[in-house]
Each structure stands twice: as C-alpha cells, then as structure tokens.
Amino acid sequence: MQDLSRLLRPRSIAVIGGGTWCRDVIAQCRRIGFAGPVWPVHPHRDEIGGLPAHAHVKDLPEAPDAAFIGVNRAASIETVRALYAMGAGGAVCFASGFRESASETGDGREMEAALVDAAGGLRILGPNCYGFLNLLDGAALWPDQQGARRVGRGVALITQSSNIAINLTMQTRGLPLAYVVTVGNQAQTGMAEIAETLLADERVTALGLHVEGVGDLAAFEAMTRVARARGVPVVVIKSGRTAQAQAAALSHTGALAGSDAGARALFDRLGVAQVDTLSEMLETLKVLHVTGPLASPRIASFSSSGGEAGLIADHAARAGLVCPPLDEAQTAGLRRALGPRVALANPLDYHTYIWGDRAAIAATFSAMMAGDLAMGVVILDFPRPDRCDGAAWHIVIDAVADTIAATGRPMAILSSLPETMPEAVAEAMIARGIVPLCGMAEGVAAMAAAARCGAAAVHPGPLAVPAPLDGDSHLLSEAEAKSWLAAHGVAVPRAQTAHSPEEAAEAAAALGFPVVLKALGIAHKTEAGAVALGLAGPEAVTVAAGRMGGAAFLVEEMVTGGVAELLVGVIRDPAHGFVLTLGAGGVLTERLADTVSLLLPAEPDDIRAALERLRIAPLLHGYRGAPGADLDALVAAIGAVQDCALAHQAQLHELEINPLIATPERAVALDALFRLGGDP
Missing domain, CATH: 3.40.50.261 (Succinyl-CoA synthetase domains)
Structure with missing residues (x-):
C-alpha cells in the first residue's frame, strides 16, 4: 500500500473526467493556492477548466500523487487500475452506485469489490465521496464550493457524509480547519487509518469525527491510542443513536443497551468526547484547539x-x-x-x-x-x-x-x-x-x-471484539444458565428442578421453606405470571405449580435481606463490542431506565464507578438508616458475570441476570437468561 500521506499532501494532481465537478476541482485548486501541476484527463477535450487536457492517464507527464476520478462507476474501476499500474499515489473515487446502492443496482457490492481489486496498492478514498481539503499545504480534491481558507495550524475533520463536510466548511465561528476529509463507503481506506495519518501532522491540534458506523473496532481503538500518545484530543458525533444493536432482543438488556449505549461506552472507554450536535462539535474543537x-x-x-x-x-x-x-x-x-x-x-x-x-x-x-x-x-x-x-x-x-x-x-x-x-x-x-x-x-x-x-483515563487492555456470528440462536434453560454462571463464581440460590406439581412440592421440602417457584422456558417470568415467591408449604407449592402449568419447574431457596435489585447483562454489539449493562433491576427495570454501560473487559474500578453513577446508588450505601450492600461482593459478582461472558464469547448473543439481589453479605443471581448462537 502507498503511504496515505502522499495522497493527502500531494505535489501533483490529476483530474479525470469532464463533468462540472471536475471543473470545480480545478477551480478549488486555484482558489486554495495549490502550488503543483494540475493535469486534466479527458479523451475528447483539448482543455478543461482552462488547462490543457491529456487524452488518457498513461499520457500524463508523470504519475500523479493524487487523482480525482469523476467518471462513472465502470470507468472508475478501469481508471483506478491504470493509475495503480503507473505508480500514482492515490485517488478520490467520486462515483456512486457501489455498495451504498446495492439494493437498487443489484451489483453494487460486486462493483465495489472490483474497484478495490483494481486499486492494488493504490490508495483510494470512497467511492461515493467528495474527497478532501488540505488547508495547511493548499490542496483541494473537492468538486464543489467550500467556505474554508488556508491556515498554519488547526483542527482536522473527518466525516462519512460529504454534505455535512460542505456545511462544516461554511462555519463562521472562527475555528481554523486544517483538513476536511470525506470517506464515503470506506471500501479500502477507513476513517481510523485516515485519522492516524492526519495525527502524524504536528500542525493538527484536535480531531473531529462524524461517524455513522465505527467499522473496524480494533483500528479505531488503535487510532485513539495514537491520538493520546500525541496529545491530540478527539471529539465525535455519531448518528443513528435510536437504532438497536440487536434486532430481536429477548432480554431487558437488549432493549436498554442499543447501539447508542454501546457507542457511548466505546467512546468513554477510549477517551473520546462524544457530543450531540455539529455545533457542539465545532465549539468543543475550538476549546481544544486554543x-x-x-x-x-x-x-x-x-x-x-x-x-x-x-x-x-x-x-x-x-x-x-x-x-x-x-x-x-x-x-x-x-x-x-x-x-x-x-x-x-x-x-x-x-x-x-x-x-x-x-x-x-x-x-x-x-x-x-x-x-x-x-x-x-x-x-x-x-x-x-x-x-x-x-x-x-x-x-x-x-x-x-x-x-x-x-x-x-x-x-x-x-x-x-x-x-x-x-x-x-x-x-x-x-x-x-x-x-x-x-x-x-x-x-x-x-x-x-x-x-x-x-x-479520560487510559484503559490498560484491548477491547473484546466480537467475531461474526451467523445462524439461529437458542436459549439455555434457567437452570443451565445458572449452572454456567456458578461455574465462574456467580452465587446462585440452591435449587432443584421438577417436572410436576408433586415433584415441585417434594423438592421444596428438601430445600426448606420458604421457596420460590418458577415455570421454566419463559423469558420474562414475572410479566407472564410464571414466578411465585415466599411459598411456605407443600400445598402452596402444588397450587402455584398447577396455576402456572408448564412441563418443568425450578424450585429455589428464597433469598432474603436484599438491599437492592440490579440488572446485569451483556449483549454482543457487532458495532462496538460486548456491552456490559448495569442498572436498576427487578420489576422496575423499564420504569426506571436507570442504566450505565461499559465495554468488556472492564476493570473492578470501572464497575464500581459505574455502580456509583446509578440513581439507585444510595440504596447500595444504605438509605435512611437501612443497611448497605456488600459492595466488594457485588463488584466481584459482576466481574464473574464478565468472566462467564468472555469465556463463551464465541457463541454469546446475550446474557442477563435480572435481578442480581445485593444483600449486606453477598450478591445472588435470582434469574438468568443466556442466548447463544450455533447449534443447541
């Protein structure tokens, strides 16, 4: 692969195509004061934008450092192939009709794969992108108007939306822009790699990102480490915050920890400041620049x-x-x-x-x-x-x-x-x-x-990055789920399974009253009337089991002395990692919506700090004279849940404990859900 800086800091530029956008690129090169040669390429025109045109890429005086390709998608592929063959530095692929329009074109993905294959080691931005402005050195591969001007130092902006990039150049807030880069489909070169190249420029004071999807998690994490090492702060605005990470979540965790929760947990972990509006991003970059x-x-x-x-x-x-x-x-x-x-x-x-x-x-x-x-x-x-x-x-x-x-x-x-x-x-x-x-x-x-x-604190370990998980998913029984958790040190109630009301009564007598009775095979037992608490004798167990129906039951010891009920869950979020969600649990989960999310692996101090951010945190410390929870035991239990999730990460879709009951002496998982991929 060519060094990306050759494309972003070019000494020569080729403009390929004859549309209005190609003339605009030439005009923007003049306006920004590009000092090197600009070579238009068109098979049937003698000049474009007042400059003599070359009939073919192979006719150029030398291999350009950067090329703007403003031709249709099929011609773009052949042009990229020719540029690679002659040793060019890189290209902006303006054309659309690739992966972003696969449902309309039917062959968009195949065309994008062909483009990447044709590029070989040639750097390409896009396709389906406007290109970039280098306002430090004076280079504009940019097919439209833009409102920025040359600076000696400033902030870099990278966005997945070309139109947003145009709008950002029109700001009148006094913010000096060093680079503005659009990435389009990121078919070959991703946002994180572009950011690393810009971070190597000591004239860049801060980095602003508009993100629709993070993409390569490991690359994004590596980029933030480079930024931190260089002392360049990063600000991000992410769109799509209402989309859920799991399309068909079975647990409360899946409903509460959607893509926005995962993104916020990711950015918090990596020391990236997330903002909610473009105006906030510009103003934050201004503070960081100065x-x-x-x-x-x-x-x-x-x-x-x-x-x-x-x-x-x-x-x-x-x-x-x-x-x-x-x-x-x-x-x-x-x-x-x-x-x-x-x-x-x-x-x-x-x-x-x-x-x-x-x-x-x-x-x-x-x-x-x-x-x-x-x-x-x-x-x-x-x-x-x-x-x-x-x-x-x-x-x-x-x-x-x-x-x-x-x-x-x-x-x-x-x-x-x-x-x-x-x-x-x-x-x-x-x-x-x-x-x-x-x-x-x-x-x-x-x-x-x-x-x-x-x-922002530096997290010592790398993210647990989810691998693709195809195929259908299946649920473990509650008994199986608790067995898996117990194997990793999570405390669970003493329990027995039964297959009839009579067996349930016998199991209860063996455990000792009072007991809890649950019908197995139901995700949200309380809402379905499939759980009975505090049953004090065999007859009460038999009656409750008969009312629930079902083929199997779980009989458990009744855990008393709870200070607070918590939700502890992990979901596989392909966009951001494994998301650990902590929150108010039990029947109040949806009503309170009191949750904090972290990414795995999390340190004990991270877990403790997250618990302190919950609105129910006063209960954990003892509220109005009531006893407090054993916080060390609670943190250890959550850490054990994390260990279980990571041990099964190759299969894990989601797991949830709701509630994890916190007492003054221990923390016990009263209900558990495990959803796994692959064959049961």
Whole structure:
C-alpha cells in the first residue's frame, strides 16, 4: 500500500473526467493556492477548466500523487487500475452506485469489490465521496464550493457524509480547519487509518469525527491510542443513536443497551468526547484547539447581567460543569475590585460599575481566577457590526487577555447567541489565546466535553471484539444458565428442578421453606405470571405449580435481606463490542431506565464507578438508616458475570441476570437468561 500521506499532501494532481465537478476541482485548486501541476484527463477535450487536457492517464507527464476520478462507476474501476499500474499515489473515487446502492443496482457490492481489486496498492478514498481539503499545504480534491481558507495550524475533520463536510466548511465561528476529509463507503481506506495519518501532522491540534458506523473496532481503538500518545484530543458525533444493536432482543438488556449505549461506552472507554450536535462539535474543537483538554469541570462565569448568570448556572448544571462557591481569597479580591455594592457569587454578575475600565475588569476576572478553576468564561454578546459601534466591548477582550497573562488560566468569551459573535472578532480572540464560544448551550456543552477529554483515563487492555456470528440462536434453560454462571463464581440460590406439581412440592421440602417457584422456558417470568415467591408449604407449592402449568419447574431457596435489585447483562454489539449493562433491576427495570454501560473487559474500578453513577446508588450505601450492600461482593459478582461472558464469547448473543439481589453479605443471581448462537 502507498503511504496515505502522499495522497493527502500531494505535489501533483490529476483530474479525470469532464463533468462540472471536475471543473470545480480545478477551480478549488486555484482558489486554495495549490502550488503543483494540475493535469486534466479527458479523451475528447483539448482543455478543461482552462488547462490543457491529456487524452488518457498513461499520457500524463508523470504519475500523479493524487487523482480525482469523476467518471462513472465502470470507468472508475478501469481508471483506478491504470493509475495503480503507473505508480500514482492515490485517488478520490467520486462515483456512486457501489455498495451504498446495492439494493437498487443489484451489483453494487460486486462493483465495489472490483474497484478495490483494481486499486492494488493504490490508495483510494470512497467511492461515493467528495474527497478532501488540505488547508495547511493548499490542496483541494473537492468538486464543489467550500467556505474554508488556508491556515498554519488547526483542527482536522473527518466525516462519512460529504454534505455535512460542505456545511462544516461554511462555519463562521472562527475555528481554523486544517483538513476536511470525506470517506464515503470506506471500501479500502477507513476513517481510523485516515485519522492516524492526519495525527502524524504536528500542525493538527484536535480531531473531529462524524461517524455513522465505527467499522473496524480494533483500528479505531488503535487510532485513539495514537491520538493520546500525541496529545491530540478527539471529539465525535455519531448518528443513528435510536437504532438497536440487536434486532430481536429477548432480554431487558437488549432493549436498554442499543447501539447508542454501546457507542457511548466505546467512546468513554477510549477517551473520546462524544457530543450531540455539529455545533457542539465545532465549539468543543475550538476549546481544544486554543487550550487543550480542561483539567476539571470547575468553571467561573462572569457577566454584567443577573439574567445571564442564572441561565449559565442552569446550563452548567445540566452539562455536568461545576461553578464552585467563592473561597475567602476570591471574595477578598473581588471586593477590592468591585467595591461594596455587588453581591459576590459564582456565576458572578459584576454589574456595569466597571464597564469601560480595562484595569478594573481585569482585576475582577483575575481575583475570581485565583481559585481552583479549569476555565473562566465571560458572557459577552457583541453588537451588530453593520448597525452598531462595538468599540467598548473590545475592552473586555483586552481585559480577558490581561487575565490570562496574570493568572495563566484558560479563558473564554461566550456569546449567548451564536450570531452575536462576529467571525472576525472570534478569529482575533483565538490569535490572543482566548476561546470564542458561540451560543450559550453549545459553549457550555463544549466546555463539558473538553473537561471529559481532560478526565479520560487510559484503559490498560484491548477491547473484546466480537467475531461474526451467523445462524439461529437458542436459549439455555434457567437452570443451565445458572449452572454456567456458578461455574465462574456467580452465587446462585440452591435449587432443584421438577417436572410436576408433586415433584415441585417434594423438592421444596428438601430445600426448606420458604421457596420460590418458577415455570421454566419463559423469558420474562414475572410479566407472564410464571414466578411465585415466599411459598411456605407443600400445598402452596402444588397450587402455584398447577396455576402456572408448564412441563418443568425450578424450585429455589428464597433469598432474603436484599438491599437492592440490579440488572446485569451483556449483549454482543457487532458495532462496538460486548456491552456490559448495569442498572436498576427487578420489576422496575423499564420504569426506571436507570442504566450505565461499559465495554468488556472492564476493570473492578470501572464497575464500581459505574455502580456509583446509578440513581439507585444510595440504596447500595444504605438509605435512611437501612443497611448497605456488600459492595466488594457485588463488584466481584459482576466481574464473574464478565468472566462467564468472555469465556463463551464465541457463541454469546446475550446474557442477563435480572435481578442480581445485593444483600449486606453477598450478591445472588435470582434469574438468568443466556442466548447463544450455533447449534443447541
């Protein structure tokens, strides 16, 4: 394979085809200031876009470093073959009609396979993609308009959607874009490999990804390790969050841990900050470009309005940011700077007493930033430059720059509305080391994401990556499922199976009353009326079994003294790995929807931290004088569930314990479901 950097940092470009898009590529090369030769190729035209055309790829003066192929899909395959034969560096395959349209064309997958085969060692982006912009060196294999311009350093954007890429280049937020790359079908070259190549460029300060599907999990994980080693933070927005990872989930786990839960668990594990909107991604990249990851979620807010102070306090709390109360040193410094008439707090409404006084404003900001804070944010909406005079507002920018110089702390200026941060003002702030945040909601989300980047822990082990699992699936009986779990150290109730109401009564007497009776072969027993608790004698067992019907029963000891009931499940999510879901269990699983997801393998500290994030966590510690759970036993039980899942990962579709009952002395699996692939 050719080095991908030859394609992304070309010294010569061939443009193959005669459509409007090919002329646009030539125009974009001129506009971006590409310094090398651009060679159009067309069999029947003398010139394209004002440049002399060559009749065939083989007629080019030399093998191009990069080629834009703007011909139909069949011709694209032959063109790729010719480029490979002559030693070209790589190509953008613009044509559609490949795998993305297999259901319409009938042969899209075969055509894409033929394209990859023809490429050999030639690097190709796509097919079905727009190409890329290199705004550092000045190269544009880009068949449309774009709103970016050359920079000396900046962030890299990679997206699976060409239209989203166009839209991102039109941002007016002051964010310097170093690369914009579209990947299309990723037939040969995937997003992770492209990202690794861009990460090798020291001028790239942060990486933003728009992901529809992660694709190669191992490659994505490796890429994030490269980013971490280089100190380049990664931000991602993923679409398709409502799709479920399992099309026909039998367990609560399958319903609760869909593809969004798997994706979030993946990105958390890899130290990637996930955001929900494109605006949040751009604003987060801006924070990371100027300051890097934030050391903590602790911020200070300044405004000359109580209304703005209230709004940002609400936004910050929802996003997980902390506006800590003032300490004595901050209070004393602020009182000296503001006098006796201003109520001191964080967020701070500093009123307008010091408006226009650069020294006083800087003294106020510096006094606040003497505390334990990761960032200070000044709320400031600039007047419309076409109708108003904003000169007085620029004094605040100067004061913020003075504060950075005096305290060494990161500072941002945030406009409550995106449109009240002019692009030229934003660019000037970045040049002075100030983060210009456009929009209160987006700006607060960006600071929270930057804090998550700063808090990301390095996970020591690689992911358990699911191999393809074909064929039908089957359920183990509950008794079999518990036997498998017990073999890996999960505590289960003492139990016997029975095949009639009379046998069930005998088994109960042998175990000792009270007992639990369950009809076997039913996934959700409580909803189906197939479970009876606290049966105190043989007659009660016989009556309950007769009411349930069925051919087989499980008779178990009644576990008492439970502090909390939990759901513990693992599903095979081909897109993200094996997803471990922890949550409120029992009959309240759906009602509470209180879950946290991790990817396997998880460390004991990860499991303990996940339990602390549940809303039912107070129950585990003992609520209102009640005894707490044995947390060590609970963590060990969940770890044993993980061990069982990994031991059977070649077959595992999903497993679920619901509930895992936590007591002050132990954790016991009261119900279990195992769904496996392959033959029973």
